[in-house]
Amino acid sequence: MAVCTTIGDLGEFGVIARVTARFPGSDDVILGPGDDAALVAAPDRRVVATTDMLVEGRHFRRDWSSPCDIGHKAVAQNIADLAAMGARPTGLLIGLAAPADLPAAWADAFAEGVGAECAAAGCAVAGGDTVRSDLLTISVTALGDLGGRAAVRRDGARPGDTVAVCGPLGLSAAGYALLAAGIAPGHTPEAPGAPAPRDDARQPDWALCLREHRRPGPPYDEGPRAARLGATAMLDVSDGLLQDLGHIAHASGVAIDVETRLLRPHPALSAAVRALDEAGARPRGPVDLMLAGGEDHALAATFPPDTEPPGTWVRIGRVAAGTGVTVDGRRSQAGGWDHFGASGGAR
Amino acid sequence: MAVCTTIGDLGEFGVIARVTARFPGSDDVILGPGDDAALVAAPDRRVVATTDMLVEGRHFRRDWSSPCDIGHKAVAQNIADLAAMGARPTGLLIGLAAPADLPAAWADAFAEGVGAECAAAGCAVAGGDTVRSDLLTISVTALGDLGGRAAVRRDGARPGDTVAVCGPLGLSAAGYALLAAGIAPGHTPEAPGAPAPRDDARQPDWALCLREHRRPGPPYDEGPRAARLGATAMLDVSDGLLQDLGHIAHASGVAIDVETRLLRPHPALSAAVRALDEAGARPRGPVDLMLAGGEDHALAATFPPDTEPPGTWVRIGRVAAGTGVTVDGRRSQAGGWDHFGASGGAR
Structure with a gap:
């Protein structure tokens, strides 16, 4: 029987070290994970900020989406909120409240999705928090910069637009x-040794x-x-x-x-x-x-x-x-x- | 039997409207709750950012602390992280994942605690998120400004200090x-009409x-x-x-x-x-x-x-x-x- 390492086995600081190793850096993240707080560039002298919480069973299902998908989506929906203000993303904070028996491989793949979506959007993970919870819950905060422009709000539409x-x-x-x-x-976690999907597989x-x-x-x-x-x-x-x-x-x-x-x-x-x-x-x-x-x-x-x-x-x-x-x-x-x-x- | 309004009765947007009404403003919050994202001053061209998740039964108990206490503490522990970098707080984002049967009065008192602690620290709530969850979970993100100083990190201690x-x-x-x-x-929620505690009560x-x-x-x-x-x-x-x-x-x-x-x-x-x-x-x-x-x-x-x-x-x-x-x-x-x-x- 295969031994499955859990995040409870790793401990809080072990999880943080393992997960943050999967996050690429960026020029905007001046000080990344590991201190009391992160330091992120705000060249515009203003920062655009948005936060979302995602709860297992409400916003995602582990049997419907892979951990990598869930990481991608958690990031995407927050950066979309920045884009909707006219901002580009600069840095993200990720909170993970998870059961101690969550497989470490799940956290790894989630972090890979988070990091990959950040990289695709041109930003990086600046910090976060990991805590224990009986219900897997993710919080994402995204920070962005307007490059000197006015924020595009919801209240500016005019007749004729x-x-x-x-x-x-x-x-x-x-x-x-x-x-x-x-x-x-x-979603079924791939069994070790299972053949990779063929590129030409009919979708x-x-x-x-x-x-x-x-x-x-x-x-x-x-x-x-x-x-x-x-x-x-x-x-x-x-x-x-x-x-x-x-x-x-x-x-x-x-x-x-x-x-x-x-x-x-x-x-x-x-x-x-x-x-x-x-x-x-x-x-x-x-x-x-x-x-x-x-x-x-x-x-x-x-x-x-x-x-x-x-x-x-x-x-x-x-x-x-x-x-x-x-x-x-x-x-x-x-x-x-x-x-x-x-x-x-x-x- | 008294009728107790729940946050499920109010709906997502009702909760947001009711809760945000309890948050004082601040000069640093350029655009507060209600749009896709908030806009917060970052005069230093850098923003200090930290996030925490608090899970009922792990980080707080509703039978041990009042909702106002829980709001105060959630904010305090995040602003303390900013202070530990040498920063002053500018704005907070609050996430609330809560059961639909959470009394609206609980959310009100929580928001009052959040707002009061922000005011005491000289900042304001800039935005947030409310979602439904079977497990009451709070996320707080605090943003701060260094006023041109270097961040005080953990890695600068030298022998002799x-x-x-x-x-x-x-x-x-x-x-x-x-x-x-x-x-x-x-903590016992006060029954309506119960006498207020006497100031001279022996503690x-x-x-x-x-x-x-x-x-x-x-x-x-x-x-x-x-x-x-x-x-x-x-x-x-x-x-x-x-x-x-x-x-x-x-x-x-x-x-x-x-x-x-x-x-x-x-x-x-x-x-x-x-x-x-x-x-x-x-x-x-x-x-x-x-x-x-x-x-x-x-x-x-x-x-x-x-x-x-x-x-x-x-x-x-x-x-x-x-x-x-x-x-x-x-x-x-x-x-x-x-x-x-x-x-x-x-x-």
Whole structure:
């Protein structure tokens, strides 16, 4: 029987030493893990800061996502929040509250995912905390820099502005539904010696949905780019497009209309809905998933009427005088995500 | 039967609106809660950042501490980490992972404690996150500014330096022992209409230990002050004095000797040990609690030989060539705190 080292075997300082060894450095992290606090560059004389907590069974499932996926996603959703302000990331703090019997290999792979996503976004882990808990819970704090620009808030949209989105919508929610329906395979830790997946292995048409759910790839650089182009309001689409646009409408004191003819479902999304339908899972339609799916981590922004959003953005609607969000001119009942609501499973 | 509003009744955005209303503002928080991320001043072009996770049953108990105490302490231990770098606090991010049946009044009182401790330290809450979890878990991230000074790290102690401490030692551990032994009363939510405690109520001689355990008061201003005076190394005493001095000794490549004749137990600490002894709880002695108690949140620092620590600091030992920490010249076996160790209860 194989011996499995746990984080309880390593002890607090052993876990920290082992995990931090997997984090690459960066020029912005002046003093990294190991002291009372970290020191991170803030060239702008202001720091953008955001934090999220992720709870096992609510925000991730160890039988649905690999530890590396979970590390990637925890980082991605926080850096997406920085991008939505128009900031680039400079440093992250990672908190890990974990049972003592958590395999050390799980913590290693989680740290690898965290470090790899940081590297992809051009930042590094600056510090963190590890504590024992009966419930695996992750906290991520991301710090960023605006490069002298104004922060793009939620309250700057004006009547006449264009509403545009950068990044796929609905795929993550479809991936969740595929896992919930048992159509997509869960995560199984690879047995030692198992053959590596073949590169030419045939993937289902909906495979991208599963990937977007497990390891979203928010368009980090598009946030600062939109800010430079004069975006009047911006946010990260995490609770569902309509609910999040509702935040812009409310904060800005405007109305927003989304035109469904401008929402082009990704082929993988349509394939996922077909697969769910064939399995009798009674899925929402592709457009509904795009409007209210959640966890997209796309960016949604409003641009002045005379500004053409970059080609990486898709125009989906318009800002008008009034209040609330409409779809094709009609009030929508599509719900979004409430962390204390009754609808929650692992998301 | 009284109706008790829960955070599940309020929903995520209701909780955020209600809680953030209790947070005072500050000049350093340029953009506070409500957007994708907060914006905090970093006049120094660098930001000091630290994070902690607190788990119910491990780091606090709702039957031992009031929600206001828990808010105060969560903030205090993070700002102490900033002070230990020589920084003043600028802004905090608070994560709250809580069961849906958590009373809204608990969250209110927690937020009041958070806000009051921030105000006492001269900073404000800049943002946060609230999510649902079966296990009440708090994350705190504190941001600070060095005012142009070098960060005081753990690796700068040199042979000949003086070791000094600012803040009480052992009291928090004694308070914990008093609660664990059932000598000190737990926390009972006040019944509506119950009479307020009388100011002249006779307090036990150990009352200060209970207060230090529930609501420590780290000497925030003494960190930057020590930095200005040229402290060569500094940290927040959280895991027990000897273990924490061991971090300085290890990082600096020096030996540290603590002289027990310089450790003057506070009268409240001696009273607590007497009360524990009379109750048959077989307590550690006052000096042992000072050496290895944990959660003191005092500051420990090393000063150059020609620098007299301020009168608010107590000299407790000296740095020498060599390795490790000794007590009166002898190796000590006194343990400290390991978050994954077997010894943990609520701390």
